[in-house]
Amino acid sequence: xxxxxxxxxxxxxxxxxxxxxxxxxxxxxxxxxxxxxxxxxxxxxxxxxxxxxxxxxxxxxxxxxxxxxxxxxxxxxxxxxxxxxxxxxxxxxxxxxxxxxxxxxxxxxxxxxxxxxxxxxxxxxxxxxxxxxxxxxxxxxxxxxxxxxxxxxxxxxxxxxxxxxxxxxxxxxxxxxxxxxxxxxxxxxxxxxxxxxxxxxxxxxxxxxxxxxxxxxxxxxxxxxxxxxxxxxxxxxxxxxxxxxxxxxxxxxxxxxxxxxxxxxxxxxxxxxxxxxxxxxxxxxxxxxxxxxxxxxxxxxxxxxxxxxxxxxxxxxxxxxxxxxxxxxxxxxxxxxxxxxxxxxxxxxxxxxxxxxxxxxxxxxxxxxxxxxxxxxxxxxxxxxxxxxxxxxxxxxxxxxxxxxxxxxxxxxxxxx
Amino acid sequence: xxxxxxxxxxxxxxxxxxxxxxxxxxxxxxxxxxxxxxxxxxxxxxxxxxxxxxxxxxxxxxxxxxxxxxxxxxxxxxxxxxxxxxxxxxxxxxxxxxxxxxxxxxxxxxxxxxxxxxxxxxxxxxxxxxxxxxxxxxxx
Numbered sequence: 001x002x003x004x005x006x007x008x009x010x011x012x013x014x015x016x017x018x019x020x021x022x023x024x025x026x027x028x029x030x031x032x033x034x035x036x037x038x039x040x041x042x043x044x045x046x047x048x049x050x051x052x053x054x055x056x057x058x059x060x061x062x063x064x065x066x067x068x069x070x071x072x073x074x075x076x077x078x079x080x081x082x083x084x085x086x087x088x089x090x091x092x093x094x095x096x097x098x099x100x101x102x103x104x105x106x107x108x109x110x111x112x113x114x115x116x117x118x119x120x121x122x123x124x125x126x127x128x129x130x131x132x133x134x135x136x137x138x139x140x141x142x143x144x145x146x147x148x149x150x151x152x153x154x155x156x157x158x159x160x161x162x163x164x165x166x167x168x169x170x171x172x173x174x175x176x177x178x179x180x181x182x183x184x185x186x187x188x189x190x191x192x193x194x195x196x197x198x199x200x201x202x203x204x205x206x207x208x209x210x211x212x213x214x215x216x217x218x219x220x221x222x223x224x225x226x227x228x229x230x231x232x233x234x235x236x237x238x239x240x241x242x243x244x245x246x247x248x249x250x251x252x253x254x255x256x257x258x259x260x261x262x263x264x265x266x267x268x269x270x271x272x273x274x275x276x277x278x279x280x281x282x283x284x285x286x287x288x289x290x291x292x293x294x295x296x297x298x299x300x301x302x303x304x305x306x307x308x309x310x311x312x313x314x315x316x317x318x319x320x321x322x323x324x325x326x327x328x329x330x331x332x333x334x335x336x337x338x339x340x341x342x343x344x345x346x347x348x349x350x351x352x353x354x355x356x357x358x359x360x361x362x363x364x365x366x367x368x369x370x371x372x373x374x375x376x377x378x379x380x381x382x383x384x385x386x387x388x389x390x391x392x393x394x395x396x397x398x399x400x401x402x403x404x405x406x407x408x409x410x411x412x413x414x415x416x417x
Numbered sequence: 418x419x420x421x422x423x424x425x426x427x428x429x430x431x432x433x434x435x436x437x438x439x440x441x442x443x444x445x446x447x448x449x450x451x452x453x454x455x456x457x458x459x460x461x462x463x464x465x466x467x468x469x470x471x472x473x474x475x476x477x478x479x480x481x482x483x484x485x486x487x488x489x490x491x492x493x494x495x496x497x498x499x500x501x502x503x504x505x506x507x508x509x510x511x512x513x514x515x516x517x518x519x520x521x522x523x524x525x526x527x528x529x530x531x532x533x534x535x536x537x538x539x540x541x542x543x544x545x546x547x548x549x550x551x552x553x554x555x556x557x
Contacts, residue, residue, distance in 0.1 A: 127464045135470070143468060146461040270462055278460075279502025325463035333458075333465060333500060345463070 013200065017133050018145040020197025022152030023190035024089055024126035028119040030156010030263070031183040032092045033061060036112070037239055038164040038259060041246040042176040047103055051240070051376060055364025058239045060109045062357035064116025069349050072124035081125050082198040088122030089187065089194050097184035100177040126194075129201045147271045153322065154267025158260050159186065165256035215340035217347065222394040223331055224351045226287050226387045227324070231355025233291070233383030234321045236363035236376065237298050241313070244373050248305045258310045265318030274323035278330050284394025286327040291388035293320040298380050325352070334398055359383070418446045419549070423517040425453045425508050425538070428477045431523030435553040436481055439521045442551075443490045450485055450492040451515045453508060454478040457501040468501060505541030512548060520546060523553045 036058065044054045068088075075084040095115040099108060130149035134142045160183060167178035217224070242255050250258075278286040297317025300309040328348050336344045359379075367376030424439040426432040436452075443450050456474040458467045478494040485492035495515075499507045512520050524539035543550045 127462075131464055131466045142466045143459045143461055146464055146466045150462040150464075275460060276502075279500060322462060326460055329460045329463050329465065330500065330502070333460065334503065338498070341465070349463070 014133055014141070014145060015148070017197045017200045018130060018148040020193040021126055021130050021133070021149045021201075022155065023194040023197070024085060024122045025150065025152030026156035026159065027089050027092050027096075027187040027190050027194075028122040028126075028156075029153045030158075031096060031160055031187055032115040032119045033065075034153075034157055034238060035160035035164060035179075035183060036061070037242045038160060038168075038255065039176045039179050040239065041243045042168055042173040042179075044243065046173045046176060047105070049105070050364070051243075051367035051373060052361060052364035053105065054243075055236075055239055055360030055362075055367075055376075057109060057112045058235065058360040059357045060112040061116035061119075062235070062353050062360075064113040064118075065120045065356070066116075066350055066353040068117035068120025069124060069346065069353065072121045075121050076125050076128075081129065081203050082195075084121055085125040085129060085198050086191065086195045088118040088125065089191055091118035092122065093184055093187035093191065096180055096187050100180035100184060103177075129198055132201050135202075143275075150270055150322075151267040154263040154265075154270070154318075157263030157266065161256050161259035161263060165252045168252045215337060215344070217336075217340075217344055219335060219397050220332065220344070220348075220394075222284060222390050223287065223328060224348065226284070226291070226391040226394070227328055227348055227351040228355040228358075229383050229387035229390060230287070230291055230294075230324050231352040232359030232362070233355075233380045233387060234294055234317075234324065234359075235356040236359040236383070237317065237380040238321070239360040240363060240367065240373055240376055241301060244301060244377055245310055247373055248301075250307075250310065254307060254310070257307075258314045261311055261314040262318035265315050266322050269319035270322045270326075273319070274326050278323065278327050283396040284331075284391035286330065287324070287394070288388045288391035290320060290323045290327050291384045291391060293323075295381055295384035295388070297321070298377065298384065302374055302377055302381070325349075328352075331394070331396070334396060418448075419443075419519040420446065420448050421515060421517045422448045422450045422519045422521060423453055423508070423512045423515050424450060424481075424521040425455075425511075425542075426477065426481050426523075427454065427538075428473075429523065429525065431525050431553070432481075433523070435521050435523030436484060438551065438553040440485055440488045440490055442519075442521075443485070443492075444488065448490075448519075450490050451511070451517065452478060452481045452485065452492060452494045453497070453511045454481070454494070455497050455499045455504050455507050457499060457504060459501045504538045505545060508538070508542050509545055512546070517548060519549045519551060521551045521553060 040054050043049065079087065092115055095111045095118065099111050102108060126149065130146045131142060133145045163182040163186065164179040167175040167182055171178055242259065245255050245258060281289065294317060297313055297320055300313040329345060332344045332348060333341060363376040363379045366379055367373040369375060419442065422439055422443055424435055426436060439450055442448065454474060454477055456469050456471060458465050474496060478496050482492050482494040495511055497507050497511065508520065520542060522539045522542055525537065539552060
């Protein structure tokens with residue numbers, strides 16, 4: 001049986017709209033957040049930074065992300081969701097371009113902060129857009145379209161894995177500025193598709209406005225602690241792994257291959273694996289498993305040198321680090337009542353960002369000590385191991401499945417929730 | 418015999434067959450029936466995505482209850498929100514809440530690959546249930 005022409009015509013724009021929206025995470029997370037790892041060794045060498053100073057750049061980025069995530073709904077209400085989404089990409093693009101124009105440490109720190117803020121606004125508002133791309137009967141398609149949007153993160157990692165090494169190959173360590181510049185230009189080019197896609201989706205009141213009675217988040221305490229430790233552990237690796245590979249003698253295109261494989265693995269695993277696995281696990285088992293797999297992904301580059309270890313690490317780490325937010329969202333959804341979902345998940349995001357702010361700084365300080373950068377990355381291993389143990393303390397106390405009113409069908413006689 | 422039957426419906430042909438089977442069985446045993454539909458959502462990265470339109474979910478449930486009532490079966494409906502991974506558990510909870518002595522489901526027959534992406538609710542209900550579970554016939 002073949003699809004009718006009208007159905008095919010309807011599906012094509014939805015696919016294109018999701019891809020257009022994916023330009024948001026490409027710029028926000030792929031370029032503005034993660035690509036810094038590729039530039040860190042050259043910037044550190046050229047600008048004579050300590051590892052702590054280099055890590056501090058990502059601390060600044062994570063602090064910006066906290067502010068952006070906390071205010072995304074406000075920006076959306078104040079200027080409209082489309083303007084907030086597209087404006088976030090524009091600011092990210094400007095921050096990327098400006099990063100190419102200065103070697104001043106304070107200036108770059110401020111730009112990393114602004115980039116973190118715009119990343120969060122773009123990503124949060126864009127996620128809400130992506131979940132509204134499809135409307136009507138066959139809503140099951142919505143999950144695939146949101147998955148396509150999320151794959152933008154991996155696509156951004158892959159693209160940066162091509163353009164940054166190209167700049168570094170052409171200009172050596174001085175190419176870090178060209179790296180930012182090239183990503184800035186690509187970000188400017190991404191504004192058009194993103195703006196077009198945002199115009200195709202109905203604008204709606206910003207998510208995050210739902211309020212209800214006060215709810216204790218105490219039962220989720222182990223998950224909050226896990227998320228801080230996980231955030232610190234994974235981002236320490238993500239910040240410094242290219243620097244580690246560089247220190248082990250790997251050339252620019254070797255680290256680029258590593259980064260591209262990591263990006264592809266993250267996009268594929270986010271779409272195909274983790275949603276199913278996490279849904280089947282209860283309590284803290286899912287976050288513990290995610291920590292364990294990410295930890296296994298960190299180990300190869302610490303235990304062995306060479307391309308084989310790097311690729312193994314890229315596949316396992318890349319295929320698992322984005323599962324953390326999925327595990328937390330599923331737990332929050334199961335354990336919190338409906339009116340507390342938005343606020344509960346927002347507070348968990350803050351915990352995640354706090355970990356991401358602290359991790360690179362502490363890891364950088366350790367890397368500056370006698371053990372070198374490997375010592376800093378062993379911090380990732382320790383944090384991930386502790387986080388896995390903490391996650392296992394989490395018990396699941398279900399809030400119960402939420403009832404909807406079914407007037408025409410008659411009220412149920414007994415609910416038991 | 419069965420006096421309180423919970424039938425889970427999801428808008429598929431298999432669910433329609435489950436509804437017909439439930440109707441015939443309830444008329445034979447004078448059972449009360451509760452129709453359960455779960456308005457599912459899924460988590461993609463950190464975003465909860467609704468997989469069904471709320472209005473469509475209400476309509477589906479109302480239609481199923483009306484079908485049973487027209488056949489002379491005393492029936493009501495229950496609509497729950499839940500993650501797609503938690504549907505089987507929600508069916509168990511609803512059966513407990515209704516004090517059901519039978520759960521009727523319409524199994525989907527799919528490839529192993531398809532089952533990986535969308536696990537079988539019927540299998541999970543059968544494995545977890547402490548009360549009788551009836552799978553409606555695949556055809557007819």
